[in-house]
Amino acid sequence: MKAVLALADGRIFSGKTFGATGEATGEVVFNTAMTGYQEVLTDPSYKGQMVTMTYTQIGNTGINPEDIESNQLFLSGFIVKEYHDNYSNWRASMSLDAYLKENGVVGIQGLDTRALTRHLRDKGAQNGVISTIDFDPESLIKKANAVPSMAGLDLASGVSCQKPYHWTEGLWDLEGGYPQVDPASLRYKVVAYDFGIKYNILRCLVSAGCDVTVVPATFPAEEALAMNPDGIFLSNGPGDPEPLTEVQEIIRKFVGKKPIFGICLGHQLLGLALGGKTVKLKFGNHGSNLPVMDMETKMVEITAQNHGFAVDLDSLGEVACLGHVNLNDQTVEGIRHCSLPIFSVQHHPEASPGPHDSHYLFGRFVEMMEKNR
Numbered sequence: 001m002k003a004v005l006a007l008a009d010g011r012i013f014s015g016k017t018f019g020a021t022g023e024a025t026g027e028v029v030f031n032t033a034m035t036g037y038q039e040v041l042t043d044p045s046y047k048g049q050m051v052t053m054t055y056t057q058i059g060n061t062g063i064n065p066e067d068i069e070s071n072q073l074f075l076s077g078f079i080v081k082e083y084h085d086n087y088s089n090w091r092a093s094m095s096l097d098a099y100l101k102e103n104g105v106v107g108i109q110g111l112d113t114r115a116l117t118r119h120l121r122d123k124g125a126q127n128g129v130i131s132t133i134d135f136d137p138e139s140l141i142k143k144a145n146a147v148p149s150m151a152g153l154d155l156a157s158g159v160s161c162q163k164p165y166h167w168t169e170g171l172w173d174l175e176g177g178y179p180q181v182d183p184a185s186l187r188y189k190v191v192a193y194d195f196g197i198k199y200n201i202l203r204c205l206v207s208a209g210c211d212v213t214v215v216p217a218t219f220p221a222e223e224a225l226a227m228n229p230d231g232i233f234l235s236n237g238p239g240d241p242e243p244l245t246e247v248q249e250i251i252r253k254f255v256g257k258k259p260i261f262g263i264c265l266g267h268q269l270l271g272l273a274l275g276g277k278t279v280k281l282k283f284g285n286h287g288s289n290l291p292v293m294d295m296e297t298k299m300v301e302i303t304a305q306n307h308g309f310a311v312d313l314d315s316l317g318e319v320a321c322l323g324h325v326n327l328n329d330q331t332v333e334g335i336r337h338c339s340l341p342i343f344s345v346q347h348h349p350e351a352s353p354g355p356h357d358s359h360y361l362f363g364r365f366v367e368m369m370e371k372n373r
């Protein structure tokens, strides 16, 4: 069955349906990861977006119950070159097509994703519509232009948990799968603010020795401090960090009181809480092969990333310095507070999908908490 993708600037791509049928809208972004479509589909940070994978063959490894990063699919549309229904993997329990159908996510396959990616790279990420019911170019372009801009959108509040919960699952291993870790063996008490947190971040924290309590995005700072944590963690999440002013106010209350570690949206919110600004990038970075330098050690790590906004370093003045830099586009990849045990990164040290080069950052957070006990 025919499917069409129309972009707000008038470019139209034709393909075939897969997954759910109907119509979907969102900001179209490209992801350069070669594997890990399942983690991409369940990453809450993709809410409001439609993702095209630059890797050509998608679906080959099917879907398994273990590689999910949250309990649902968040992106609104999935765009691939060649969908493969005949999957093969020892853990797979269903096909990608069936999974998208079951979760109502509209897909399109068989279009030139290379041309689409080059278009987004040259013209910038932009809103679009995938349709299997309307093929009229004029009507589709109108629909794409009616989608609200990602800049200014608070999407994190809608994906955060409703009430606090405790997390004790550690990192996966081949023999035993995901272990349940005895909380008595976990030395550092961490309050993790959930703006759309990925499971593997929680697992990395537990495996690094943290006893994690996950709290909603606007959980009062006073209540978090009353738990007497060793550190505060700020998670990834969808949308623009700027409208989340209540959250920035909460973060400010931890500065000077507790060690803080932020990832992606958490990093951007920390930058704003410290008095800085964020900017929307032309097409951002989404993938698992992006080079970054740690300014402290000058080591280069290959990282997983998924962001459309970035912190403006100059706006932070003397408060914080550059902790990490993206070696492709020189964007601010991390900040470090000049005098307090506070740091954050734009990339994803938990990977999922991606290389494990940046796992050491969880150890750095634990060291900070140890020094500040």
Ligand SMILES: NC(=O)CC[C@H](N)C(=O)O
Pocket (backbone or CB within 6 Å): 045, 235, 236, 237, 238, 239, 240, 241, 263, 264, 265, 266, 306, 307, 308, 309, 310
């Ligand atoms: N992965 C994330 O946390 C994304 C942060 C933010 N939504 C951005 O696009 O920049």
